[in-house]
Amino acid sequence: MSGHGFHVHGPHDHELEHAAQHEPKGLAGQLAVITAILATVGAMFSYMGGATQANAGLYKNDAAIKKTEASNQWNYYQAKSSKQNLAELAAVLVTDDKRSKYLEEIERYKKEKVEIKDKAEALEKESAEFDHMSAEQMHQHHRWAQATTALQISIALAAIALLTKKRWMEAATIGVGVLGVLVGVAAWFHF
Template identity: 85%
Template sequence: MSGHGFHVHGPHDHELEHAAQHDPEGFAGQLAVITAILATVGALFSYMGGATQANAGLYKNNAAIKKTEASNQWNYYQAKSSKQNLSELAVALVPEDRKPKYQDEIERYKKEKAEIKAGAEKLEAEAVEWDKKSDEQMHQHHRWAQATTALQISIAMAAIALLTKKRWLEWGTIGVGALGVAVGVAAWFHI
C-alpha cells in the first residue's frame, strides 16, 4: 500500500523482491517457464491418452458386437445344415415321386448356407479388424501415458530444483521433459 510518500510492503511483495535480488540469473523464472510449458504439454498428452483409451474400449466393443453377429450367423448356418440333413434323410426314406421336392430343398439349403457362411466370415473379419484397431489404440494410449508420466516427473524435479537451487536438477528437469516430449512424439506417429 502506498500513498503520500508512505510505502508498506506485504510479505508476498517482500519475498518477490528478495527473490529477484538474490536470483540474478533468473533461476526461479526459468523454472517457472519450464514448468508451465511442461504442464501445458502434459495436459495435452494426458488428453490424448484418455482419448486413445476411450477409442480402444469403443473398438473392442465393436469387435465384440461383430463376434456376436458372426456367432448368430454360424448358428443360423447350423440350423440350415440340420434342415438340409433332414431333407437328405427324407430323400432316402420317401417314395420316388416325392424325392424331387426334397432334392430341391437340399439345393436351396446349400445355396442359403453358402450365403450365410460368407456373411459370417465377413463379420469375423470385421471383428478381427476392430480388435486390431483396439490394440493399436491401447499401444498408443500407453505411449501417451508414458510421455505424461515423464513430464510429471520432470515437473516434480523442477519443484525440487527450485527448492534446493541446484542447477544440475534444472538440467535434469529439461532432460526428463525432453524424454517425455520424445515419447509423446512417438505416440503421435504411432510408434
C-alpha cells in the first residue's frame, strides 16, 4: 500500500476481507456457532452445579447444628431423669413428713422431661429434614455436573470435527450436546 491511495490486494487479504464481510459458512462456521452455544449453556449448568453443591453443604451444616441441639436436649433429659431417680430414692428413704416434698419434685421432673423430650424429638426431625434436603441438592448437583461434562465433551468433539473436517463428527457433537442439554433439563426438574 502506498501513501497515494493506491492499494494492492494479495490473495490472502482478499479472502480475509471476504470472510469478514460475509457470515461464516460451511463446517467451520457451523461448528463455531454450535461451540459458542454449547459453551454458554455449559457455563449456566456449571453455575447451577456449584450453587446446588453449596446449598447441599449449607443444609448438611444446618442438620449438624440441629443434631447437636437435639443431643443437648437429650443430655438435659438425662440429667432430669437422674434428678428424678434421686428424688424417688429420697422419697423412699425419708420420713413421712418430708416425703411430700420429694413426690412433688418427682412430678415436676416428669413434666419437665416430657417437654424436653418433645423438643429433642422436634430438633431431630428438623435435622433429618435438613439431611434430606442436602441429599436432594447433591443429587441435583450430580445431574448438573453430568450435563456440564457432556457439554464439555461435545465442545471437544466440535474441535475434532473442525480439525478432521468430518461431518459425522459434527453430528456426534450435536448428539452429545443434546444429551447434555437433556440431562440439564432433568437437573432443572429434579429428576
